[in-house]
Amino acid sequence: MPSSEMLYVFQPSAQPAELDEWLALLAARGGGSSLIRLGPTPVIATTDTVEITAPARLPRPVATVRVTGGVRLTRREVRPEGTVVSIGPARIGDGRLAVFAGPCAVESREQMDAVVSTVAAGNGVVGLRGGAFKPRTSPYAFHGLKWSGLDLLQEAREKTGLPILTEVVDTRHVERVAEIADAFQIGARNMQNFELLREVGETGRPVVLKRGFGCTVDETLSAAEYILAAGNDQVILCERGIRTFEHATRFTLDISAVALLKQRSHLPVMVDPSHSTGLPNLVAPVSLAAVAAGADALLIDVHAQPEQALCDGAQALRPSGFHELMGRLEMLVLGLGRDVSVVMDVDVRDATVAGIA
Amino acid sequence: MPSSEMLYVFQPSAQPAELDEWLALLAARGGGSSLIRLGPTPVIATTDTVEITAPARLPRPVATVRVTGGVRLTRREVRPEGTVVSIGPARIGDGRLAVFAGPCAVESREQMDAVVSTVAAGNGVVGLRGGAFKPRTSPYAFHGLKWSGLDLLQEAREKTGLPILTEVVDTRHVERVAEIADAFQIGARNMQNFELLREVGETGRPVVLKRGFGCTVDETLSAAEYILAAGNDQVILCERGIRTFEHATRFTLDISAVALLKQRSHLPVMVDPSHSTGLPNLVAPVSLAAVAAGADALLIDVHAQPEQALCDGAQALRPSGFHELMGRLEMLVLGLGRDVSVVMDVDVRDATVAGIA
Amino acid sequence: MPSSEMLYVFQPSAQPAELDEWLALLAARGGGSSLIRLGPTPVIATTDTVEITAPARLPRPVATVRVTGGVRLTRREVRPEGTVVSIGPARIGDGRLAVFAGPCAVESREQMDAVVSTVAAGNGVVGLRGGAFKPRTSPYAFHGLKWSGLDLLQEAREKTGLPILTEVVDTRHVERVAEIADAFQIGARNMQNFELLREVGETGRPVVLKRGFGCTVDETLSAAEYILAAGNDQVILCERGIRTFEHATRFTLDISAVALLKQRSHLPVMVDPSHSTGLPNLVAPVSLAAVAAGADALLIDVHAQPEQALCDGAQALRPSGFHELMGRLEMLVLGLGRDVSVVMDVDVRDATVAGIA
Amino acid sequence: MPSSEMLYVFQPSAQPAELDEWLALLAARGGGSSLIRLGPTPVIATTDTVEITAPARLPRPVATVRVTGGVRLTRREVRPEGTVVSIGPARIGDGRLAVFAGPCAVESREQMDAVVSTVAAGNGVVGLRGGAFKPRTSPYAFHGLKWSGLDLLQEAREKTGLPILTEVVDTRHVERVAEIADAFQIGARNMQNFELLREVGETGRPVVLKRGFGCTVDETLSAAEYILAAGNDQVILCERGIRTFEHATRFTLDISAVALLKQRSHLPVMVDPSHSTGLPNLVAPVSLAAVAAGADALLIDVHAQPEQALCDGAQALRPSGFHELMGRLEMLVLGLGRDVSVVMDVDVRDATVAGIA
Known part of the structure; x- marks a missing residue:
């Protein structure tokens, strides 16, 4: 070097x-x-x-x-005003708070329909999350619906007008996922899968890069550097908790890292309170904390029936809890002199969405 | 058991x-x-x-x-409405935000006078922190002014009307410190010094119990239980960061623990953004996050000339930074539907304080 | 599941x-x-x-x-006598100690020739390690010679008769690497790159699976399970240190995990003292400890001129230090009632090797 | 400083x-x-x-x-030949392996008698461990027999001729414990109880200083420095595991730290395999590893009926397991060119010991 x-x-x-x-x-x-x-x-x-x-x-x-x-193009000094990332009609990093919500894993059309009304445009949500390819610790666990899960996400986008964010796990999938999804998610376990980083870098499409649970702030920035070095500046850094001795929560959300990433880099920062805490009771306070610390965006697990989820259901918010949280966030950002971002000009291709929302 | x-x-x-x-x-x-x-x-x-x-x-x-x-009397169910701790005229745990500020270590009358004007009553501060006995990693480091440091704290209380919070490190000191200080601080290194916990428990005086940097949330509650079991319910739990592999900050502030402690226990929760981050640039965002997560109180290092501090100066806020933070906190608590606590009815024994403030 | x-x-x-x-x-x-x-x-x-x-x-x-x-086929009960993995003529898991040595990264023919005489057959080494594809934290670091590095490894195999172990980092490379290498290495950063695990599983070729530095013992076994579930039982688990707050060493070698993996699984266990400690002075004592704890194999960085290495040179042993360690290991295994494994029947295709060794 | x-x-x-x-x-x-x-x-x-x-x-x-x-007098350079610590007739740090064994907590005369035959002189044990004052996470747990526990230890010393090592937890107890015990143990939770360190330093009596589970190697040496700075060089450093994300074992034994402490300091190093792993199955392999890494001494929990122990019974070896381990250690030290230390010239004051052993 x-x-x-x-x-x-x-x-x-x-x-x-x-x-x-x-x-x-x-x-x-x-x-x-x-x-x-x-x-x-x-x-x-x-x-x-x-x-x-x-x-x-x-x-x-x-x-x-x-x-x-290892940290060069991602440094704040390169673009002191900050980078705004566009995911479909959503803008992340413009000062307003952007909320992405949806189920951890796409499971069925029924499940997606049930969640779609909760996270539809107009509710303060700017994007839909949902995993079609799910990296799981065990080979015997549910690994997602794969390509048919992406089809269901595409349907959900048509119904809601919201852009979709979904995980990519294999260099061989990048091209095809890019044709469907509005943004890639690189999961924590793949943050240092450098071949995958290069590949998504070359597509030029937006990337949500989750911090590895065993990786430092510096390593997170270096991982982003792989994508930027390929000419792609549409990167959102996502803090989702690190591994520590404390097991009362699933991971330990590193709130200082949120502020540190904002100070050291021009890239927007997202926080995932659902996966970091693993406890629905903590999603609201940790979301508020993340926004107060300067996060540009939140990534929240929502499921109509968390107890029946095929993956990480225990941590998902129910629709009622999610709406309550959105109300509290709206008040909080006022205190911080910010706004909640909304998607106004969505191109809703499916007329039924009005009924859904 | x-x-x-x-x-x-x-x-x-x-x-x-x-x-x-x-x-x-x-x-x-x-x-x-x-x-x-x-x-x-x-x-x-x-x-x-x-x-x-x-x-x-x-x-x-x-x-x-x-x-x-090990967690019984500290459980939320025992007192669902929460415990309010009184330190001098200050109330912690009544819904308002209570800020304690001051230097990490008491160094001299000049230093204390310089900081007193910053943290005087009326500025949104409800208590004065300052270490007279300083546990330090090395036997060759500055260990505080000891009893003469307590005398200077007493003077500062007279000048400001603010109650003083100071660390106690030895069972043999407890009685004498109790005569001077308004509240004990048990440092992170002594959180599991159970003889010391019992001893401060028996005084009935308020205690700020700092979480050990290698200790879990459950162990923190069990440590508090030692004090409550002695009949003393005037305990504030203080999150000040845990040891993790991430060394970009001095410790990793466990923001989820703040919310978890509030949910599991009736005791008020304080956060120390200064010692946890070790970086003055992070004190403001982490303070805001702590309050958004539900903290009842903050403990902030302030020093008129951080670069000359004898202990942990690198992390202290200057008076200007501190005042700016207080302004932001005031706005934030509005967004959260809370207030900043102030000390109204202080008994200022030294007339010069008007000039100082 | x-x-x-x-x-x-x-x-x-x-x-x-x-x-x-x-x-x-x-x-x-x-x-x-x-x-x-x-x-x-x-x-x-x-x-x-x-x-x-x-x-x-x-x-x-x-x-x-x-x-x-998530842990099924890897469980000790499935094959109580233990699995023996064959890498070329080497056997790992048969009770004897198997040592793999070589440079962290293949850099040039000159470098490989210099190291080859140190690790040639007859010196107690059973396999040659060397990275051609190097995952590095920074995109600006040396990432290995790639395919031409594999060519140099092939030459080294011909000169020494030792089988070669090398890292694979991309599902798209698996087939071609399998044609050249005797065994795959899955690096710590890719331990939960499940697509890659499945792909190497399907080749049936031996795999050294390094524990992720942020991953638990159970997760390591679950990762191995991906390979076994594809019908490939030729898996060696490699402990190479985890991330902890202790930074005096690069990682913290989890010696208890070595014994635990041996008790819980029938797969052989390898230890990498070089990457875990990052300090050449610690390679010998940690190697001895690993073997005493029951490790079947060691993976040791050796470089003729560590100070000129392009990657992780600081931790490599010099040839002299390596030979001294081999002598101490030979004595140790006697005390443990074991042997050092040697490669007797190597098929040395290049007559010059006699001169080299 | x-x-x-x-x-x-x-x-x-x-x-x-x-x-x-x-x-x-x-x-x-x-x-x-x-x-x-x-x-x-x-x-x-x-x-x-x-x-x-x-x-x-x-x-x-x-x-x-x-x-x-913070590390001065403890540095290896100050006494390159190493320090030999004398605990009663036992010598620690002279190249031979010294084993201290006994129950985690002293519970009753019957319990002590049962364990005494196992660890009596002649079995390769040089000292007897046993806790009379037990720091416990919960105020509701068994905290030891206190002074009457020390009386039982004294009896056990008379029966076996073995010196006793026991924990001290309060500055106010130091003088009285010094009259009875042959060596102080400072527990992990008190490693940074600096007042206690100073106090035991001033007695000049041998001290086993356990590493805090949240403390670094450097901090451990700095803690020892407090004792040496008081003129007491009779200090043994004890590695007993640190807190990490890995919970398959109770703590993570830092085997590299054993070698590092030996290289950086002249003080002897002890390892506690029982408390670090918390699993009796791991005590033997971890003990062997510790000795191979260079440990001078081991501290092993032995209990005649672990399932009835009042404290940490789950991790204690039974007498049969302990004897088997001693046999394996004897073979191992031969391979390492060392010896197991034995107490030859014990002053057995109670004639019944022959019958016991």
Whole structure:
């Protein structure tokens, strides 16, 4: 790994020819340089760490950042104003609170219909979560409906107008999942499956990257770096608890990490109170805490009949509990000077949704 | 340990003679029984776990609770309305947010004077923290001013009217510290120093019990149980972070534990964002999160010149940062439908305080 | 996951027609049943947990085991005598100590030649380790020579006659790596990459499964279960340290887990003292401890010039240190009533090896 | 804490007048200096870190060590040959393996008599463990027989001739326990009870210092430093497992720490396989591992009827299991080129011991 680099960050309006000139200027000094597109943002990385100035006719960088180690493009300094990630019509990272909700696993059309009315547009939810491919500790557990689960998610999107977020677990699935889902979820167990990170990076589609339960904040940022280095800046970091000696909760939600990730990186931060606590009674207080600590988004398990869920049902909120939580969040964000994000302009293709909602 | 017990909880108004009759009724059934005074509340614990009813002329218990294991008197069911702890004029656990602030260690009169104006009454602070006896990892580190530090704390109380909270580290000191301090702090390293717990329990004075950084939620409640079993219900549980593999912060604040302690116990919960994070930049977001999760109180390191502190200065807020945080907390509690607690009726013995504040 | 199952374990000599009869008998009782080949061992798993007896002409099971949860085929009771894994001419799990050594990462032909003389056959080493695909925390680090690294490993095998063990990181690589390597290594970061486990399971080739640094003993056995459930019993479990608050070593080697895995499972257990400690000074004492606790095999980083290694060099033993350790291990296993395994009948295809060793 | 110091370590034969001259020489240079007696070894610590040479007539230091941080007198460099601790007739740290055994808690004369025959002199045991004051998580658990437990230990010493090791939990008890016990045990929960450390340091009696389950290797050495700084070098460090996410065992024995403590410090290292694993099946393999890693001593729970023990019975070995382990240890130490320590010259005051053993 080169011991250090200088990053020149430009306005999206910088022209290819101008950037080529910058590259030539740097090449003339002898260091290796390359152009990365961080979403719309051109970034030139060079091993020459002396900051140079270019002729006045060339665009000036909006930021120059000296970087080292595994965390470079994800650093807050590269984009101090923060990155806004778009998942379908939803915007995450614009200051408002974005809530994604749905069942842990997609189980059946009946189950999805039951949950859809709870999380439909207009209820303060901006996206639908649901697992079709479920990594499970045991080979004998329910592993999701796989491709037919994705079909059910697609139906749910049509009924609600909400974008869908679903997990991808194999490099061989990435292309096909990308055709259906609005955003990828990389699960905690795959946070350091670097081949998978590269592959989703290359699609350019939004990615929710869950922190590995045995991984540090720095490693989480380095994992995100794999995706950004592939030119994809549509990454949301998701804190979902780490493994500690405390077993009163399923994992220990690292609330300080939420604030730390916001300070160190320009990427939006999501929190999953359901998987981290594993206890429905704790979902509300932990959600409120996450938002107070600065989280941009929440990812909440909701199930119409948690006791019958095929996967992690014990932790899901019932619709009534979920609505109560949404009310409390609305009040909280006022106290914080923020808003709850809503999806206004949804393209509801299925007229029946009105009846559902 | 008796495998299970039944607790009969009575109104404070129950008369000794009536309670004696209850004890006699239970004794007649053969189980061992004893009367505990949980603050003003009489509780009869009996190994006979069949719930009995007494003649109508005797007071009926307000609650009967079947208990087992190490957590009995601290359980929420024993006092569902929650315990309010009084430290001087301050009330903790009454729904409002109580902030204790001050330096990690008392260093000198000059230092205390400088910090006193920041945390004086009227600024939203209800109590003054400051360590005179400092347990330190190394025998070569600064261990506090000891008894002369307590004298300086006493002076600060006179100047501000704020009650003082300070750590006690040795059973042999308990009596003398009780004469000066308004409340004891039991540090994380002494949470399972059970002789010390018994000793502060017997004084009946308020105790802030810090969770050991290697201890579970259940062990924290069991430690509190030592104090309650001695008849002292004036206990505040303090979450201050646990040891995990994540070293980006000094400890990992267990935000779920805050909510869990509130649900499982009737005791108020305090959070120490300064020692848990070890980073001043994280004190504000973590404080907000703690309050959103339901904390009754905060314990915040403030130092006029953190870079010159003799102990843990790196994590202290400057006065400006502290005031900014107090403003944000005031807005937050509105969103949560709560208030910031203030000390109105302070008995300011030193006229100079007006000038200071 | 079916709440419980009965396993009928048969001698390898049981005939297909006989097993079909057994399946028919069980089917007649109504439970779902299926035949799994655990290497040469036929196992019938059935959801009918009442143990039945078959007509005398049918082979009787050598063991019947009632199982539940995620750990079934890996349980010690299924094969009380233990599984012996064959990697090329090496046998792991036969009571003798098997040592695998080599560089963390394959870097160049020169590097491999330098290390080959150290770990050549006759020195007590039974296999050669070397990473061609290296999962690294940072996208900017050295990720291995990839396919050309595998070519160099193949050359080293020809020179030494030692089988090669190398990591696989992507389901898409499994087939091609299987053509070259004698055994797969699944790295700690991929222990719960279940698609990869299934894929290596289906090849039937030996697998060294490293415990995830955030994963429990039970989860490690469940991960192995994915491979066994695919019919592949050639699995070695590798303890390589877990994440804890203690950072004096890179990870905390869980020595109790070594003994626990041996007691709970029939699979051989390997220990990696190099990656767990990260300190060359600790490799020898931790290797001795691992063997005393019952480990069947060791996996040791050796590098001719650790200070020039491209990956994890800091922890590698120099040849001199490695030879000294081999001498101490030889004495130790005598005290334990065991032997060091050696490769006698190696098929050395390259005559130059005599000169090298 | 002074940022760094120079230690001059002298032969025990150095005369007070000579050491005074050394102090005067250093004082003349302006730094603060002081004389510490590390057992028989005079050590001068000075803040002047330029190494000076004294006139030829004065004794030359056997070692000069530049130190910083909390770990100074415990450093290996101060006494490269290692410290031998004497507990009654037993020597710990002389290269041989020393085994201390006995019940977790002293319960009754009958219980002690039953265990005494197992651990009597001649069986390879050099000391008797037994808790009279038991720190327990719950106030409702059995806390030991207290002073009458010490009386029973004293009786057991008379019957066996073995020295007794017992826990002390309160500064107020230190003097009286010192009159009875041959060595103090500081339990894991009190490792950072610094007042207690200072107090046992001042007695000069041997101390077994158990590592706190939430404390690092460095903190353990710093805790020992409190005792050495009081002039008491008779300290044995005891690894007894740390808290991690792995709950298959009660704690996670940190085997690397055993080797690390031996390398970093001159103090002998003991391992407690019983409390760390909590599982009798693991006591033997973990004991073997500890010795292979370099432990000087073992501390093993033995109980004649574990199922009736009042405290931690589940983990105790039965006499038969203990004898089998002693046999295996004897073979192991041969392989390691060591011996098992035995107590030859015991002063058996009670003639009945022959019958017991």
